[in-house]
Amino acid sequence: MSIRKFLTGLTAGAGICALAALAPAAAAEFDGVTINVMTFTGPQIAEPLQRRAPDFEKATGAKVNVITVPFSDLYQKLLTDWTTGTNSVDAAVFAPQWMVDYVTPGLLEDISDRVAKDEAIKLDDIAPFFREFSQKFNGKTYMLTLDGDFQMVYYRTDVAKDLGLNPPQTWDDYLAFAKAAHGKDLNGDGKADFGSCIAKKRNAQSYWMIISVASAFLQSKGTSQGAFFKTEDLQPLYGQNEAFAEALRIYSETTKYGPPDEINLDVGDTRNLFTSGQCALSIDWGDIGTLAIDKEKSKVIDKVGAVVLPGSKRVLDRETGKLVDCTPEICPHAKDGINHAPFAAFGGWSGGINAKADPKVKDAAYAFFSWMSQPEHSNEDVTIGITGFNPYRLSQFQNLELWTKAGMSEQAAKDYLGAIQESLNSPNMVLDLRIPQNQRYEQVALDTAIARLLAGELDIEGAMKDVAASWNEITDELSRDEQLSAYKSTIGAQ
Amino acid sequence: MKLFEPAKLGSMAPASKLIIYGLLGLWTFIVLFPLYWLIVTSVKLPIHVADGPVYLPFVDYTPSLHAWRYIFVDLGRDTFRPYLNSVIVAVLSSILAVGAGSMAAYALSRLEFRPRLISIGLFILGVAGTVVAVTLAGVNWRVAAAAGLALTLIVIRAARGVPSPELGNSDILFWMISQRILPPVVAAIPIYVMFQQVGMLDTHFALIVTYTTVNLPIVVWLMYDFFSTVPKDLEESAELDGASRFRVFFEIVLPLAKPGLVATSLLVLILAWNEYLLALFLSTANAQTIPILVAAQNATRGPQWWYMSVLIIIMILPVILLTLLLQRFIAKGLLLGAVKG
């Protein structure tokens, strides 16, 4: 094939695509409007956006371009695009905890009025936690929730039965379960499988897993105690104390019961491993629950159970830095003497709009997010694993039929939804970090230190020192007082 | 037949031939196998990957076009956009690079330039001064640039009488070619800042201009060698007849240099198509090119290699086609004079 022919073919193809894209919709509201929506390369999150865009275009005439970037680039791309005045991105689906860095410089559009007037999204149906924390900042609404995020532990119910184990309640239980199951053939293919599969890849979404493990040791007196810093002076709890050391020890030990290349596995890989039956345990958001019922790809349909994040019988005494046993005063919310700290990791992917976009584009972008969030569409998407959308509406928790229709057995649905609801309603829930430049604390400092620990470049002592030093460096660079007051206001501390 | 002795003088022993062909064949396999694997993987279903590798379509498994359909239809617009951007940026920047580069190479090979060191020094001072004015003193960049340029030119002209060492053509050439040593990342950040200041981030223009500049040294290097081998007689007689240099260049020299031009254009086209780092820094959404799209798959897809294979295939297919065209010129040794020299 000659160059000329190839180029002609390409141009012809381009022409056809262009014409198809211009296919007129019936005098629709947003005819001729194009929205650039940025999110990360999924398929999670990007997939439902791309899937529903054509219907949205048919209904309203607005074209939706979904632009994907690697997760580790998302925060910076949005921030620089909007602060430098480039404004190529009209709207984005990202982490609510980054709102603080986008709202303060006035980059996000205040959508309080639009949300109040919007009947289609049924605002009261959105669980109060997500409505208040994931959508609002300083009392005004800036984002629309599309997804609800809580981390949980998933376990194989059949493996538990075979080994005579209970679902893990503490992290020591977790390790024991993993150790017992490791090396056994869990999916009948004749090859040895793994006790625990946790996504540990650097520059990905792994750093929330260590927070899930550590929180139970660090916070016991309720959400406003905070799980990241001391509320007096913003000294990191992720530093040299027995609690963090124990958490790091547990986290490192899970690697022994995992796949050999676990430190290069991202959530996509571990979910795949779990649903193909090669793992007995995993820590994840709600995705495994819905992926497990995929008739085409899952080998563990009806074999998956979910529990609230395991807890600990000992917690950190912040004065001495030592681990002390739980007592009713120290752990008022303990269940059976075990302190659980369910972690609202990430907050749930939500849609926000660029304040400086064209007014018509802003309207169209809001309409698109509203379209995605409406119960008719959202209720379907949260039951499909590959969307990455997890339940966040009360109706999604209460309507079991939704889930049984999607393929979950009633028991599994109760189990799964129960775990999420228990996390949602827990008084000792851990709120993800929301202070300015939280992304630097978590994605840059914590992630790098953990990656180095797992790679053997640092030992536990070194990792603790590294995280605390980096966090203090960032705090001092910004302003300790401002960060402290921001921290206290986000967790509701006095 | 003796294995270790040549059958006749001047040829090789059968054993040696066997070894040589064997080794070369092994390397051919090493070169072609990854490409084969890409094609084969792009028509696999998820189950064909999850259960372990399969090698032959129709024999080991039934191929399916689902991945191709997904990328071209479901994700059609989001695939097409970066592809079109890549085409536009690569073609336009190659044209500009080859144009400006050949002109410079021609001039360097036919004329003698004697830039004075002092003029160069003054120019650098002028640029530095403009930068300082814009960033520290907050002067509007257009004003500062115009004023800086004017001031610099005036001072250079005034300093005409000042004695200063002169550089020659070879120094200019060396300077241009040494730009290749400059790691792009050093320039990428300031170029990013530069385009941000003028509000041209994430535009085709930014990418085109940057790619042109980055590839200019190669064009100058290659075309300079090429022009050096073109005899000057035709040009000299044309000049005696009174033709301007422009006419001589465009009507006589360029047609003579067509093979070299085509070879260089193909090479620059390929380099611009493959460019990753600069696009990474300078583009966000509107100007996203295909290497960025492919690299962004570095995410939570897990082993969804069928989609990635499709993307990689459509990314490298034009390059391979261009390469096959280009290698004809490599065979003729057209691009090797530079290295041998």
Add this chain to the structure above:
Amino acid sequence: MSELPLRSEPALTAEADRAGASSGERIRHITAVGITEWLDRHSGRLFVLPAVLLILSFSIFPLIISAWLSLSRFKLVTTGFELKYIGLANFRKLLFGSQQFHFLGTFTEISPFGGLIMLAGFGAIAWTLYRYLASGSISVLGLIGRLIAFSLLGGIVLMFGTTIGGKSQIGSLSTTIFYVTAGVAVQFLIGMGLAFLCSQKIAGRSFFRVVFFIPLMVTPVGIAYTFRMLADMKFGPFAPLWSAMGLGQFAWAANPWSARWVVVIGDSWQWIPFVFIVMLAAFESQPRDEVEAAELDGASPLQIFRDITWPSVAPVAATVVLIRVIEAFKMVDLPNVLTNGGPGIASESLTLHAFMEWRALNLGGSAAIAYSLLFVSTILCVAFFNLIVQPMRRERA
């Protein structure tokens, strides 16, 4: 600059008169001709100007700004961003401060391997310096240049010696130098070997030339992904091979050295063709008659190679190695996609390190790393050029 003869105004006027032009047309003609004359007179400068201006504004300009960026701290504010001058703090952080582990590596006691490197490195430097001083033809510039290059090389050798071995980690500077030296060595040896084989009297040479050229042009990002797929221990095409060898559970991405070697392998797959093509041309342009005469004389292939072939291809070989070294310093696509810089920071090249800093909005630190890369690569490349390439060229000439 040579100039074309300029036609004077009276001549122009006369020309216009001869053409019977009116006064208005005469002026236009003079102006038009005048402009063309001016263009022609300055044609040389105009020919080079676009290229020179573009390169100047995109290289001198950024160099200056980059230098200044590396001396400042970047902060995003409501109206855009602000840069605060902080002197050498960024460099201090890289060399002595909190990022030292990332840039130079973690220092540890000298392991036997490290000691060996130091011995060999310092020995080579000392010997080269001695040879130069004893050669009798020394110049101030040559001495200064050598001192700079050798101090840098000495520093690098010292860094390697004290960070390699055992549990300690080498930094992105050492990793980059590893990519350059190991990568170019592998590429040169295999590329030259292939070229040598192909230059023998065999059929199908043009076929090999075409096929071997292809990898050179394939987009590096695509190569990175393809190799990631190929190298997968469980799902890749070689998985049965790995399990047979007992490596089924080996995670190459989890071991720092295997991760680096995989990057080198990917890089070599792409660049061996370059060495191959160039060296093939060099081998093909050997003096045929000398070779045949030597063969007739009964010289062994080894002798022919050592006495005839190598001297004639050495300058080309040196240039090829130089070009590869220059390019290898800039590597970023492969480590980014293949390993994400992992495990930890083990396979981060300097460019990747700078990119990650930029992504974390630390523009000052990023510029500092980029400048260090520029510094190291320029000194080493120029030294290589002057100390190895030029002498070889002179020898041949």
